[in-house]
Amino acid sequence: MEDREQPIRRPGGRSARVRAAVHKAVTALIAERGYGNFTVGDVADRAGVADSSVYRRWGTLESLLMDVAITWLTTTSPIPDTGGLEQDLRAYAAGVARDVTGPDGLAVLRLVLALSTAGEAGARARDDFLAERSRQIQGMLDRARDRGEQPPEALDILDHLLAPMYIRVLFGLGSLTPDYVDTLIDRLLALRDRNG
Structure with a gap:
């Protein structure tokens, strides 16, 4: 044969x-x-x-749009591993700021928002997007914890770092300057220290 x-x-x-x-x-x-x-x-x-x-x-x-959103998320803003949580957070935040203000960032953020109001499939897309972002963040936090550091909670990063950046971009409320992004990190770390 x-x-x-x-x-x-x-x-x-x-x-x-x-x-x-x-x-x-x-x-x-x-x-x-x-x-x-x-x-x-x-x-x-x-x-x-x-x-x-x-x-x-x-x-x-809708399946195509979900794929675009998730692919963008998984191929942008890589999670850094600098050896220290503060440096990881600063590098990550700078990458997110660059990506959401890049050529596709605003379009993808608008897409995720729109999908979240587009019925069950859209809500799944939003949930998948947020779950992937949370998974990325949790990996960074787990590494920090393994090194003996006290990381903030993943939800604190979403609330105090990503949400302000996303809102600024979505509503055109100001640019994501390095100073602004550093201020968000400083506040996040201060919150962690108060709660820790």
Whole structure:
């Protein structure tokens, strides 16, 4: 019996290029039109792919939008490991500030907000987004605890670091300057010290 060779799959091949083009199209459309004002066809046209490619891979527009939000979150703002909690927090906060003010940051934040009011699937997307962000943060806090440091709670980081940055960006209430971000970290650490 003849041994058939399997086709070689290359990472970063056509599938990765299609996914990147579709994700880029989604963030551009959200930035231009807002959530709910475009279709899978619009995404496909903008990405230069067939509608059927989008449906085959994601099934629905909501699934695609969830994938865009979660992918953005998991590929931006990496969790640093500097060897000390304060330095980790400062590096992490600087990365978040850079990412949410970057070209796709505002669009993705708006997408997550819009999805959270878009029924059960949207609420799941919001919950997945927050769960992934919490998982990232908890890893940093667990490392600090393993080193013998006293980290704040993950919810304190969401409340006192991420929420103020997200609100500023979403509502255009001011820029995320390094001084502003450092002040948020200082307040977070002071809160931890008071409660610790």
